[in-house]
Amino acid sequence: MADRYSRQVLFSDIGEVGQEKIRSSRVALVGCGALGSVSAEMLTRAGVGKLRLMDRDFVEESNLQRQSLFTEEHVSKGVPKAAAAESTLRAINSEVEIEGVITDVRWDNIEGLCRDHDIIVDGTDNFETRFLINDVAVKHSLPWVYGACVGSYGISFAFESGTFACLQCLFERPPEVGTSQTCDTVGILGPVVHVIAAYQVTQVLKILTDQSPSRKILQVDVWNGTWQTLGAERAKSQQCRCCQQHEFRFLEGEETTRMTRLCGRGAVQVSPQQKGPPDFHDLSQRLDKSGQVDFNQHMMRIQIEGYEIALFADGRSIIRGTEDISEARAVYAKYIGN
Amino acid sequence: MTEKIEIILNGEEIQIPMEWTVTDLVEDLKLVGQQVAVELNGQIVSRDRWQEETLVSGDRVEVVHFVGGGEE
Numbered sequence: 384m385a386d387r388y389s390r391q392v393l394f395s396d397i398g399e400v401g402q403e404k405i406r407s408s409r410v411a412l413v414g415c416g417a418l419g420s421v422s423a424e425m426l427t428r429a430g431v432g433k434l435r436l437m438d439r440d441f442v443e444e445s446n447l448q449r450q451s452l453f454t455e456e457h458v459s460k461g462v463p464k465a466a467a468a469e470s471t472l473r474a475i476n477s478e479v480e481i482e483g484v485i486t487d488v489r490w491d492n493i494e495g496l497c498r499d500h501d502i503i504v505d506g507t508d509n510f511e512t513r514f515l516i517n518d519v520a521v522k523h524s525l526p527w528v529y530g531a532c533v534g535s536y537g538i539s540f541a542f543e544s545g546t547f548a549c550l551q552c553l554f555e556r557p558p559e560v561g562t563s564q565t566c567d568t569v570g571i572l573g574p575v576v577h578v579i580a581a582y583q584v585t586q587v588l589k590i591l592t593d594q595s596p597s598r599k600i601l602q603v604d605v606w607n608g609t610w611q612t613l614g615a616e617r618a619k620s621q622q623c624r625c626c627q628q629h630e631f632r633f634l635e636g637e638e639t640t641r642m643t644r645l646c647g648r649g650a651v652q653v654s655p656q657q658k659g660p661p662d663f664h665d666l667s668q669r670l671d672k673s674g675q676v677d678f679n680q681h682m683m684r685i686q687i688e689g690y691e692i693a694l695f696a697d698g699r700s701i702i703r704g705t706e707d708i709s710e711a712r713a714v715y716a717k718y719i720g721n
Numbered sequence: 722m723t724e725k726i727e728i729i730l731n732g733e734e735i736q737i738p739m740e741w742t743v744t745d746l747v748e749d750l751k752l753v754g755q756q757v758a759v760e761l762n763g764q765i766v767s768r769d770r771w772q773e774e775t776l777v778s779g780d781r782v783e784v785v786h787f788v789g790g791g792e793e
Contacts (some may be wrong), residue, residue, distance in 0.1 A: 538785070621769055
């Protein structure tokens with residue numbers, strides 16, 4: 384299929400030379416939900432050499448509105464997202480080495496999964512994993528491209544920490560328990576996902592062809608029609624613990640949320656590192672539409688999609704309805720967020 | 722009474738006391754500890770300079786929220 388990439392090669396900033404660089408590249412994609420699906424498809428069509436997709440979840444009906452690699456058949460068979468994505472992508476471009484890895488990306492496996500790649504693409508749904516990606520990227524001098532969406536709002540930035548800011552230059556740690564909005568509490572529109580993934584993949588193609596990515600942060604609200612870029616050339620912090628002092632706290636598991644299986648109780652306990660009191664009132668308003676919520680000064684009880692989440696004032700949660708750590712981590716990220 | 726100056730915050734004119742730093746503004750907006758970056762006149766101000774960056778009349782400030790969604 385000599386014609387396959389002809390239109391991309393015709394684009395003068397890529398050309399034959401650029402296409403060859405893309406063809407010999409290895410891309411690691413962490414998370415294969417909405418952003419991950421869209422990015423993976425574009426990267427596969429663009430002809431990267433190898434694409435490793437990592438995801439811990441399986442396909443559900445509520446994914447189909449925006450997660451473009453999945454079908455009703457994947458839902459009815461309960462196929463893991465990494466496996467479903469792998470088969471769809473193989474049918475799109477058999478020249479690309481696609482590897483779906485069904486795994487919960489954590490501090491103790493991320494290095495092995497991502498290190499031997501040229502770039503890491505963010506398709507995750509939580510900050511804890513992004514801080515991990517940032518640690519690996521800084522430690523191994525890899526670029527990574529952040530992207531996130533919620534509601535009709537999205538944001539993206541390409542991190543190249545050698546000269547420019549890393550994630551920890553901007554924020555020292557993930558947000559407090561229960562303070563961030565998630566797609567499972569405020570919803571998400573399909574179009575914003577495509578906008579942000581398009582920006583991410585553009586930066587990936589520039590980096591893979593040895594060109595500078597945009598040094599601007601893109602923020603978009605597709606519903607309100609606001610598009611804005613912000614200059615990030617001088618955002619590097621000279622006191623950054625990660626990229627200046629090379630302390631990889633997330634990668635060393637020091638900042639990880641601890642998950643404990645409560646055997647025999649059908650539950651998993653989630654203990655985040657930050658033990659600040661969650662704002663029950665605020666959280667109950669956000670979760671109101673998704674499930675049944677009660678709280679008092681000591682704890683909050685959330686009944687949602689067959690799970691019962693008990694969130695305590697010390698930041699700890701017990702998730703009933705599963706003894707599976709990855710599943711509990713996914714439920715926690717969806718509704719409580721971090 | 723403290724003298725006030727006008728700055729433009731997220732496209733809207735607001736008044737703040739003279740000599741306020743980026744830190745003062747972020748505290749006033751109750752955004753401490755949140756995942757925000759602050760752009761001053763077209764460039765993100767690195768966090769280690771928030772305390773020393775004093776706002777002056779006519780400054781254009783944008784507050785950017787980094788969100789967590791994206792979904793696995």
